Amino acid sequence: MVALRNYIYCDLCRQKYFLMVKGMMVIIIFFLLISITPALAEISVSLETDRTDATLSDTVTLVVRVQGKKGKPPFIMGLDHFQVSNGGSSSRFEMVNGRISSEKKYIFYITPRKKGIFIIGPAEVSHNNKIYKSNTIELKVDDTSPLESPDRNNPLFVTAECSKSHGYVGQIFLYTLKFYRLKSVSNVSVDVPEIDGLSFKKLGDHKEYISTIKEGDYSVIELRYALVADKPGVYKITQAFFKMNVLEKQSRSNRGSFFDDSFFNITRTRPLSIYSNEVDLIVKSLPKEGRTQDFSGLVGRFSIKASLVPEEIKLGESATLTTIISGDGNVRLIPDLKLQELKDIKAYADQPFIDIQRTFNGVSGKKIMKWAIVPQKEGVYTIPAMSITYFNPETGHYVQEKTSPLMLDVMHGNINGIDNGSGQKIAISTYIRPESKVYGEDIFSIHDGYDVLRPDNIDKMGTITLYIIFLFPAFIFFVILGIRYIYGKNIEIETLTAKKTMSVFLKNIKSLKDNAQTDDILKFINIYFSERFNLKGGSLTVSEIYNRLLQQGILQETAQDILDIMTELETMVYTGESTEVNLSFKENLITIIKKIDRKLK
Amino acid sequence: MKDLKAIFCLILFLIPVFYLYPAIANENSPKNGYELLSHANLAYKKGDFKSAKQYYEKLIQSVQTGGDVFYNLGNCYVRLNSPGKAILNYERAKRIMRRNADLEFNLQYVRDKIQAGKDINPRVFFFQWLRNFTRAEIIWSFMIINLLFWAVLILRLWIRVEWSFYLLLSLCFLWLISGTCVLSDWYWMSHDKRAVVINSEILVYAGPSENDTTLFSLAEGTMVKYERKEGDWLLIRMNEEKRGWARTKDVESIVLPENNSVDKNGV
The missing domain is CATH 1.20.5 (Single alpha-helices involved in coiled-coils or other helix-helix interfaces)
Known part of the structure; x- marks a missing residue:
């Protein structure tokens, strides 16, 4: 520890x-x-296939996703008529925004043994004696085999087919192109035929899967288009063609050599175009019998539903009426419904919203229309039913879909009150007052004050004055700078000289021993004053020094002190009284000189 | 020596005063200016817009006025049903009074009435923003900043403390900005190439002659920019695509001609 x-x-x-x-x-x-x-998360199982229709020669990919806890491998119902091979499994674990999820994906390849419509699923996963079930998928298996085509013996061929051979104007047909290949190809592009009266729109992404034909496992690329005819007639959908570069391996001629290995084979690309078969399509016009006035050209299968939220409101409030028309077919032609005018109700329509989905299985979508319903009076109102008419190509009849009438209960409105003084409240209904009311239009009147004639004070100044005002501060600055430059130089020299003289004097005095020679001290004092009074080469008498000091504004007392010291020193030197001075004399002298130096300009 | 210095400093400070004197003296506007103004205002109020217009125009010719007189003249043209001239004078007033609500309203009112396009705004945001300030505001701002800047610079000859350095730095920045504003505004005021179509439905040609191909027509009150003048013809440009020659009598520049004449048509 x-x-x-x-x-x-x-x-x-x-x-x-x-x-x-x-x-x-x-x-x-x-x-x-x-x-x-993950232990806390619930198990969910889902089932999906790469397509919903296949032929007897196709292999369909089936995927089972198990989310949540780890369970046993799934058991899939409805695979009695299929040959099943395991495609392995993979796990996924992810943490997004602190939420952890895990998923296990099981892949199976199923090949149909007979034609028909099969329900695959549900997939079942058991965990802790509980069984979790997935969705089911309908798979249509056709016996249409591409083997009948003359090109089918080739390693590359294309087939084209239409979901129906005959139909109606406005009906959506599925035009499917399948490109079978045994060889490697690159840069594949498709040219869809252009036919007057027919329009093609691609549906979803292409699909890729394996199909077995004559014991050859072909890779198939499947493309699907929504085909709509604008007018009736017999159409011959001409060939669609695929352009590509075929990769061909070229072996070396020297057999048995070291370089004969596939690793050293050279691959060449060869441009190639392959054509599909032609497809016939008979399009009839929509029957007149049973057509109503509100028919907008909708062909397919549609439904309509309406809702009112809330169903109870107070006077002054509003409710929202929402109508949704959804279905499969030419969704773009879903009409904008009009709400019937209602007594004591104001309705404000919102911009309709249309959502079109183009998936591999066709075109579907919905149109959402909303109204704000504002009742003007209390009571119970009936919002009438709304309807649409569409043509069902499967039955060959017009169908009218209706919503149910909706009830709106409008209760007593929100009333504010004020006291009338006797304790009773006077009710005042709230109402919306318009922000402003326009009575007329005109320009604002003329400006007629006395300041109208007064021009802008800047204009009054004139350009030259403005220049002067702008430049004047700068001018002043440079003038001061010039003055400082000229005078500052002399001041600086004088200051430097004074500082130097003082420092030389102090240095000389301090260099003397404690018992200094009087003549040396006198000499240093004379040098100091000569320098300080700018007397190059000259010297002053004691009385002259005294007078000059007084002229320079030095106090008489201080001048007298230095006069006394110098007189004493001269007496000592010239009379031979003493040749040395003590330390206190020196210190006294330095103090007086410093005092004088500070006062001298 | 001290006396000499004092005299020198006095002269230095008196120089601008001598120059400012004419400006101060100009304070007294001509008497007939007020007379003309009162006549014009009276005529306008009586509904004699033609006479009011003439008085205002005479006033502009004779006296240096503010933007209000152009505004009043614009009002006269609105009443006289000349939207092109009204827009022209409102725009002239706007060059001086840049944030006047009455002016903005009346100008927009006329433009809405004839469904004329908007003013040709500068493309650079800085110049657009600058148009919100009057010339006096821009120049006075610069003058104050300029004075402070040089004063701090002078102060720093003696007092070199830290705060004075940062103050000088800030003032230097402001000085540059305000100086740029003054120069930009001066450039815009003196190089304003905008003009207004003053006659109804004018024709624009491919060259300075009526024999040239007619390119397009312009409605009264449309703002254009003129590029150059050849005789009685002006090369005008509405946008990048619409450019051509128009008669000088049909298009009038927003900047007043040198002789300050508002009667004279053309640029």
Whole structure:
């Protein structure tokens, strides 16, 4: 324990320790999340196939997704008429915004043994004695085999087929192109035929799967188009053609050599175009019998539903009426419904919203229309039913779909009240007052004040004045700068000279020994004053120094002090009284000289 | 020596005063200016818009006025049912009074009435923004900043403390910005090439002659930019695509001609 504490308290090791603890914490939390969260999540099973129709020679990919807990492998119902081979499984684990999800995907390849419509599924997964079921899928198996075509013996061929051989104007047909290949190809492009009166629109992404023909496993690329005829007639859908580059391996001629291995084979590309078969389509016009006035040209299968939210409101409030028309077919022709005018109700229509889905199985979609319903009076109102008429090509009849009438209950409105003074409240209904009411239009009148004639004060100044005002501060600055430059130079020299003189004097005095020679001191004082009064090569008498000091504004007392000192020193030197002075004399002299130096300009 | 210095400084400070004197002296506008103005205003109020228009025009010719007189003249043209001239004078007023609500309203009112296009705005945001300030505001701002800038610069000759450095730096930035504003505004005021179509439905030709191909027509009140003048013809441009020659009598520049004449048509 002591050892551990020592380890922790070691400065360098402490950081490592905290990093280690932090890392461990992160790992523990991570594993806790992995183990706990999926356990909390519910299991969900889904089933999907890569397509919903196939031929006896096709192989369909079936995928079962199990989300949530780990369970046993799924058991799939409805595969009695299929040959099933396992395609393996894969797991996925992801954490998005703190939410953890796991999924296991089981892949199976199923090949139909007989034609017909089969319900595949549900897939069942059992966990803790509970069985979770998936959705089911309808798979249509046809015996139409592409083997009848003359090109079918080729390693590359294309087939074209239409979902119906005959139909009606406005009906959506599915035009399917299948490109079978045994060879490797690149840069595949498709040219769809252009036929007057027919329009093609691609549906979803292409699909790829394997199809077995004459014991050859062909890779198939399937493309689907929505085909709509604008006018009746017998159409011959001409050939669609695929353009591609075929990759062909070219072996080396020297058999048995080292380079005969496939690794060294050269691959060449050869451009190739393949044509599909022609397809016949008979399109009839829509029958007149049974056609109503509200028919907008809708062909397919549609439904309509309406809702009113809320169904109870107070006077002054509004309710929303929503009508949704959805179905498969030429969705774009879903009409904008009109709400019948209702007494004491104002209805404000919203912009209709249309959503069109083009999937591999066809075109579907919905149109949403909304109205804001504002009743003007209390009571119970009936919102009448709305209807659409469409043509069902399967039955060959017109169908009218209707909504049910909706009831709206309008209760007593929100009333504000004010006291009339006797304790009773006077009811005041709230109402919307228009923001403004326009009575007329005119321009604003003329400006007739006395300041109208007064021009802008800037205009009054004139350009030259403005220049002067702009430049004047700069001018002043440069003038001051010039003055400072000219005068500042002399001042600077004088200041420097004064500083230098003082420092030389102090240096000389301090260089003398404690018992200094009087003549030296006198000499240094004379040098100082000569320099300070700018007397190059000249010297002053004691009385002259005294007078000059007084002229320079030095106090008489201070001037007298230096006069006394100098007189004393001269007496000592010239009379031979003493040749040395003591330390206190020197210090006194320095103090007086410093005082004088500070006062001198 | 001290006296000399004092005299020198006094002269320095008096120089701008001498120059400012004419400006101050100009404060007294001519007496007949007020006379003309009162006549014009009276005529307008009586509903004699033609006479009012003439008085205002005479006023503009004789006296240096503010934007209000152009605004009043614009009003006269609205009453006289000349939307092109009205827009022209409102735009002239707008060059001086750039944020006047009455002016903005009346100008928009006329434009809406004849369904004329908008003003030709500068493409650069800075120049658009600058048009919100009057010339006086821009120049006064610069003058104050200029004065402060140089004052701080002078101050720093003696006091070199830290705050004065940052103050100088800030003022230097403001000085540059306001200086740019002054120069930009001066450039715009002196190089304003905008013009207004003052006659109804004018024809624009491919060359400065009626024999040239007729390119398009322009409605009264349309704002254009003129490029150059050849005789009685102006090369005008409405946008990148519409460009051609129009007669000078049909198009009038927003910038007043040198002789300050509003009667004279053309640029």
